[in-house]
Amino acid sequence: MMTIQGKGVSAGIGMGPLYFFRRAAAEAPCYTVQDAQAEWQRFKDAQAMAVEQLGDLAEKARAEAGDDAAFLFETHQMMAEDMDYEEAIEGVIREELLNAETAVSRACDQFVEMFASMDDSYMQARAADIRDVSRRILSILCGTVQGSIASDVPVLLAADDLAPSETIQLDKSKILGFITAGGSGSSHTAILARTMGIPAIVGVGDALRMEYEGRSVIVDGSTGAVFIDPDEDTTRRMTQRREEQVARQKMLETLKGQENVTRDGRSIRVYCNIGAPEDVDAVLANDGGGIGLFRSEFLYLNAETYPTEDEQFEAYKAVLTRMDGREVIIRTCDIGADKQIDYFDLPREENPAMGMRALRISLSRPDFFRTQLRALYRASAYGKLGIMFPMVTSVWEVREAKKLIERVKAELTQEGVPFSEHVQIGIMIETPAAAVMSDVLAREVDFFSCGTNDLTQYTLACDRQNNDLDRFYDPHHPAVLRLIRMVVENAHKNGIWVGVCGELGADLSMAETFLSIGVDELSVTPRAVLPLRRTIREANLIGKAQEILAALDRGTV
Ligand code: PEP
Ligand code: MG
8 A cells, every 4th residue: 555645625535446637639649650550459449449438428318318319429439430431540550650649630631521522411511420539539549538537437536737627527427536746725626626525635746656547546635645555454444434424414414404603693694605507506405595606707617618698697597596585696707817718818927816817807808798797687687696706906997897787787778688686796805905995895895705715825925826835825824814804894884794705714713713803604615514504503702702803913813
């Protein structure tokens, strides 16, 4: 057995084979080979696997969508084994001594061209099929995972690092856990893992080696331990831990329907953070009181091009409808920094975290912003909507955004499209500038939500993505907490409420501090709702709140 230590960022025990995530190469590699027979066999193996995958897809399609849908995959199976197609590939491998990827790419181009030049429109359409089949074989040859995992059994997915766009596209039913060499606890991939309830360990560094692929592994998402080829004793201990976790979860379930109130009668709202309409399942299953942060940018990350107004409207409406009158706060698109999207065509930046991101993009591209605002207002007719803007630094930004909202409302009124007149408008407090200006900003909006992930990053000048800065990136830093306290005071003076939607909100050791400061709402990953409720219900702040505030005054929290 070998033990590797990383940082546990999403709790839970995962057990299964290790599988490495490989990125799709931009282009298939091209090289000469010496052993043509071995290369031909490589192709034949990949072809056989493609045929098998297509067979599975055909079966799934037949069960879920009928014979016509299944027929498509059966046709693809036949194409993958077509003799002419195979001959073209064999020729390149045996005669030109080129690798299988090059041979498949060439055969694909040749057949696409042939089909596309035919007069018959049915035959022309086969060009797309041959491209699809070739892509499947190529991805097997390159070992790439393209939104799916080429394994029949669920795996522990290892990677150097995973971008949020990669994580979101993975088939979650195939993942037992994440292990990454890089990454940090407040990276969006860690946040996604927590939302999905999948154990995750980041920052294991060089210790994670490709040669471990396929080996039996156990990960402990609480301690950050990765056991490769675990011995009997470890397996027994971990199995027991897993059972204890299940038992603890059962106990937490009894808190459903209970209030988030301390023994001395202080109450706080506990809402959820989500990234997709499907996450509402987890919100309801964990008895979240509302949604305090819907990261709308995941709709964009999960798409090939800008989601249309209608597509966004449907997504927002689905969330509002399912939340059935409970508050839903949707954050406008927060792209940029670590969440990059090719089709946004953003220029490369030296310092993306401090660059063109979030509200800055929305204000710089008013048409893009307008589409999202229209979708949001149309959806507002279906529930209790709040809209908030990310990464605010100046009062003028908020005023400009509000002006655009007024324009959108006027348009919808003129078009006779229904929307709610009671949408709450808020901002995220993620920059020291916004916190310092919170007395003025409080007069502009209905609520604040403290994004402690970025507030920590910008206050402490510490990149949240950089695992090496772990010791310095400290969300408990008194500078961060003093800013939050100041924001709460300014908000309450102006009669508006304040939430905390960064990862610190789910930190059980901070619940008493937030209650003492007077935070009105905590928005956390769905699985954190019940543990937080238990902590709140066990707290008694008589006498203690003063102590906590005094410590904050001294800067010793
Ligand atoms: C935050 O910065 O705390 C926050 C909630 O936003 P995100 O993590 O999506 O940047
Ligand atoms: Mg943020």
